[in-house]
Amino acid sequence: MKILLVEDEANLLSTTSSYLQKEGFVCEEAPTFSVAEEKLTLYQYDLLILDITLPDGNGLYLVPKLKKTYPDTGILIISAKNSLDDKLNGLDLGADDYLTKPFFLAELNSRINAILRRRKFSGSTSVVFNEIEVVPNAMVARVHGQELDLTKKEYDLLLYFLTNKQRVLSRENIAEHIWGDLSGSADNFDFIYTHIKNLRRKIVQAGGTDYLQTVYGVGYKFAAP
CATH class of the missing domain: 3.40.50.2300 (Response regulator)
Structure with a gap:
């Protein structure tokens, strides 16, 4: 946040x-x-x-x-x-x-x-998208009830995508939102790809669907296939 x-x-x-x-x-x-x-x-x-x-x-x-x-x-x-x-x-x-x-x-x-x-x-204690659930108060994310072992940045990315599902988010917007002022010193946004790749892998390994869609030349979108 x-x-x-x-x-x-x-x-x-x-x-x-x-x-x-x-x-x-x-x-x-x-x-x-x-x-x-x-x-x-x-x-x-x-x-x-x-x-x-x-x-x-x-x-x-x-x-x-x-x-x-x-x-x-x-x-x-x-x-x-x-x-x-x-x-x-x-x-x-x-x-x-x-x-x-x-x-x-x-x-x-x-x-x-x-x-x-x-x-x-809207007052909810958790954010749910199909089989994925995020509990902001506890900073916990689950797939089919199984808790994911996420880093802080991976958790922030997942919550950011969930609260902006169906929207195309540019790499610049993602970097600026998750890393703040520090994102301005980055030479490129390859670090975003690394975090998203790891997030995808952990969701899929837990039996979840890969909702992270790459919008080539722009960024990413979190949506049902």
Whole structure:
């Protein structure tokens, strides 16, 4: 899951980003309104964690822009202001939740997971496609009830494909979503092929169908044959 963290306090930005990455998220950082606006224009995220008070703008202005372009992206507002008006304004604009500073990182993680479950999986505890089942809370994937031995990247790829089934995903989009900013330093996307090849093999060995279709010259699609 890919998160954009918008926070102008350098220490909090670094600490929170490191914690979320240890929790298994791809976390990109934006210390200002302008950087956040640019990233939201260029990339798609599963969740936006947004500080309201930024040195160069009001973070709330980003909410309607994001909802217009990517309505499925979750939004968690964080602010030092414990104001009912701020909370109501954020929720009315389309935010999913509101957290007041200071907060515990464990609580932030719980809020994030709750939003992602509601947004991506409509409240379901698992994602099912024919014989394949993924349980996001437990980071477990099964085929015909048999648990797959997947690496973190293979699991992320499978979940990304399942939540975008029937859609053609370019190699660039896959790399950027799973690896974040680090994908920009890659000379080519051969590493994606390696991970997808391994994912295919593990699904088939467990008795599953190979739903990963190569769209030559473009990327991949997860769909029934």
